[in-house]
Amino acid sequence: MAATSPSLLPVSPMASEEEREQALRDYKVTIEYKHLKSHAPGGVFLIPGMDNLRQFYGVIFIRRGPYSNGIFKFQLKLPPKYNAENQHPVLTFSAYVFSPYVDETTGILDIKNAYPKWDPTRHYLVTVLTYLKKIFYTKSFVDAKANDAAKELATKDPVAFRKKIEACVRESQKNMYSNDPGSTAKFTEEEVSHSVLRDLLKHHVKDESKVTKQAVLAQIEKARKV
Template identity: 55%
Template sequence: GGGRGDNKGGEGGGRGGGARSPASPMTSEAEREQALRDYKVTIEYKHLKQHAPGGVYLVPSLTDLRLFHGVVFVRRGPFTNGVFKFRVSLPPRYNDFNAHPSIHFGSYVYNPHVDPETGELDVKGAYPTWDPHRHYLVTVLTYLKKIFYMKTFGTDEPVANPEARELVRRDPKEYRRRVEACVRESQRSVFVNEEGCTAEFHEDRVCHQILRELMKERLKDPATMTRAQILEMVGEAKAEDERDGGGDGTEEG
């Protein structure tokens, strides 16, 4: 699109009598390289649909190709039942060497690999050299999940939260207490959605409960259920909710 616009501008200049000024080869090459980087981001995200680690979900921003919102559900270990929302930011030159992605958690995470002040995951600590031929979005999401299941932490390498690592060694019970506190905080804040966040959670409403009951009652064989039948049940649930005064005056999809 950008290339076609440049050519038209050049031709217009020629018709007006001025000398034609083609786009700089350096500019064109830079634009092509950036377009290739952008394309690789979309390929990586498509790859995640089949290969994302279990319990980790990522949704692209509606306004920024290099911004994603996600959530990880922790199913066992010290962080069991944690629901940690996060965002992934990719630098403009992502898919170049040492162009690390950055990950920030939305709620407090007490973990040696998470900065206690900023909530940033220590990606560079895990991958000092980011190699685009070996490291991808799935790589960093796998690491993100892994930190919630680690039982031991090395003593030599630097970490984002040295106090947490020291507490693991010196007072495991106190470490566990702080971890459980941050799990509870993650559950309390799950319905707090940042502006522009695409990984949103909303509290259950009466119409959702009604819909579940209707589906259990009528959904004998999921293979035979049509889209029209599902939409009909959604309409019934909304109507019953409004009759019972459960509606809030807004429509939800």
């Protein structure tokens, strides 16, 4: 969550009331994002787009449970009047996610079912990310409405349900290096020099507290020559 939040342009003294209200909404978005740096749920990362204050790219790493080792990328879009009542964010997964809480056709997380009335005094970006994480660890799908087939399978045939999840996890790993156009949360495949550098550091760096900058640079130079 160390990414810098988008900057805001100053509001002209001649701006209309509507423009001033929009500028205030924009400012609140940046405040919410800064809040995420210390309050985002573990394993969830969100980075703002380069050109759009209301476009974010993220990824969640699942560490335990049925979806363990899953790497699920997503986009989070905020409506123009976000920070007003019932202006729900839209979170869309970049690849297929088999879950009773995710629409099978669109890949959209069913936020509206969890929060029928979006209240800007109680609900924030961290609310969305917390709910996002929750759906991967929950053991009950009583309240799920996005994918009835997945919900029914979880109840009637848990073994088949688990197999579908495992296939979904494998697919997420396989697509790890597939990046959405314009995404700021990009994954790139490791080059040979990177693996060589890692091995060199493991071999030569025995005590991290005693390593000098020059020693590390020397290993980097060796890796470059590969």
